Amino acid sequence: MAEPVVKKEGESFELSFPLFDDNTGDTSCPLTKACDADDDDDEEYDNEFVFDIDASVLVDHRSVLLQKMIGEGSYSIVYKGFYGCEPVAVKVIQPCNALAVSREHKEKFQREVALLSKMKHENILKFVGASVQPTMMIITELMRGETLQRYLWSTRPKRLDLKHSISFALDISRAMEYLHANSVIHRDLKPSNLLLTEDKKQVKLADFGLAREEVMDEMTCEAGTYRWMAPELFSRDPIPRGVKKHYDHKVDVYSFSIVLWELLTNKVPFKGRDNITIAYAASKNERPSLENLSEDMVALLKSCWAEDPKVRPEFAEITITLTNILQNLRSADTPIPPKLVEIVDPKSTMNNDCMATVHAITKFNEKGKKRRSYLPSFLKRFAGCFYK
Ligand SMILES: Nc1ncnc2c1ncn2[C@@H]1O[C@H](COP(=O)(O)OP(=O)(O)O)[C@@H](O)[C@H]1O
Ligand SMILES: [Mg+2]
Numbered sequence: 078m079a080e081p082v083v084k085k086e087g088e089s090f091e092l093s094f095p096l097f098d099d100n101t102g103d104t105s106c107p108l109t110k111a112c113d114a115d116d117d118d119d120e121e122y123d124n125e126f127v128f129d130i131d132a133s134v135l136v137d138h139r140s141v142l143l144q145k146m147i148g149e150g151s152y153s154i155v156y157k158g159f160y161g162c163e164p165v166a167v168k169v170i171q172p173c174n175a176l177a178v179s180r181e182h183k184e185k186f187q188r189e190v191a192l193l194s195k196m197k198h199e200n201i202l203k204f205v206g207a208s209v210q211p212t213m214m215i216i217t218e219l220m221r222g223e224t225l226q227r228y229l230w231s232t233r234p235k236r237l238d239l240k241h242s243i244s245f246a247l248d249i250s251r252a253m254e255y256l257h258a259n260s261v262i263h264r265d266l267k268p269s270n271l272l273l274t275e276d277k278k279q280v281k282l283a284d285f286g287l288a289r290e291e292v293m294d295e296m297t298c299e300a301g302t303y304r305w306m307a308p309e310l311f312s313r314d315p316i317p318r319g320v321k322k323h324y325d326h327k328v329d330v331y332s333f334s335i336v337l338w339e340l341l342t343n344k345v346p347f348k349g350r351d352n353i354t355i356a357y358a359a360s361k362n363e364r365p366s367l368e369n370l371s372e373d374m375v376a377l378l379k380s381c382w383a384e385d386p387k388v389r390p391e392f393a394e395i396t397i398t399l400t401n402i403l404q405n406l407r408s409a410d411t412p413i414p415p416k417l418v419e420i421v422d423p424k425s426t427m428n429n430d431c432m433a434t435v436h437a438i439t440k441f442n443e444k445g446k447k448r449r450s451y452l453p454s455f456l457k458r459f460a461g462c463f464y465k
Contacts, residue, residue, distance in 0.1 A: 136206030222273025334381030
């Protein structure tokens with residue numbers, strides 16, 4: 078793997094192309110440069126655009142070093158890199174010459190920076206900083222696990238362990254609950270926008286490129302990703318020109334239901350269908366199969382993907398439901414502790430001291446004596462302290 082490029086004291090960086098290591102495909106470059114040579118050839122620059130980004134979130138691009146490409150999105154390439162000495166992920170908006178970025182993508186970037194920089198939650202990707210010149214980039218914590226999508230692919234066709242799936246779903250639900258409590262709609266909730274920690278035990282929400290602050294009566298449609306998009310976002314009936322469909326934060330609950338279904342089944346929702354047929358099927362109230370899923374999960378999925386957004390629960394309720402389901406699963410798994418039933422010789426081996434009592438129980442078990450319901454009632458009250 079290529080070594081990170083370390084900035085020496087007083088060294089100034091020039092705009093340069095990435096250095097590819099032939100053996101690994103790793104990239105190292107000082108500065109955010111992952112450009113095509115003719116990036117700027119035929120683009121018409123929108124030099125009029127003035128960024129409206131809080132100066133406190135901007136960082137000096139010279140402190141950012143790129144190491145290797147780790148992901149690619151709809152309008153960006155993401156690199157592993159360093160911000161000073163801190164390993165980070167750097168999302169470089171394409172093309173990397175900021176002047177050549179379309180107005181639409183500049184606005185998207187600006188919104189993403191504004192929203193992500195305000196979010197502080199253990200299940201939301203941590204924002205580190207952003208830069209607009211000469212390259213637009215967003216620096217975040219580096220997630221060393223893969224995306225949830227790749228993780229599911231790598232496990233397929235096996236299903237994830239149920240507790241593991243529900244624990245991921247809880248992470249997502251908590252992140253979404255926080256977002257909605259702050260009047261933010263994500264609008265692009267899907268496995269490729271969910272990132273895992275290195276130990277693959279926790280999941281964090283990323284990609285705020287389509288996220289919006291919810292303003293009542295002003296939320297009109299823009300594309301997300303069909304497979305996870307709520308049916309109210311696409312219409313079965315033609316909409317008159319100039320009229321836009323309205324929606325609210327419940328579109329995220331629908332997307333969550335599809336992600337939850339994937340977590341539980343490890344299958345592709347609406348497999349083999351293209352965007353148009355998925356949109357048509359979802360708007361006709363067709364949903365993924367509920368075969369082989371437990372009753373409580375079926376109930377949760379059905380409510381989350383209900384056609385009427387008002388029927389879909391809030392994430393606060395989903396979090397409670399999932400917490401209860403997970404707790405039940407965990408307690409069903411906990412081996413039933415041996416019953417405190419008999420003390421060998423209450424007079425000689427037992428007193429009010431817990432240790433002596435535990436010793437007595439062990440002795441009883443070793444002797445394999447027949448169990449009898451014999452325990453001074455006052456001791457039963459302390460039974461809990463023997464089974465920690
Ligand atoms: N912080 C990060 N740590 C590790 N990988 C990341 C990180 N951010 C993004 N990625 C990778 O880059 C991909 C694209 O990032 P994303 O933010 O979704 O970009 P886009 O907005 O262009 O879709 C992700 O699917 C993931 O594979
Ligand atoms: Mg993305």
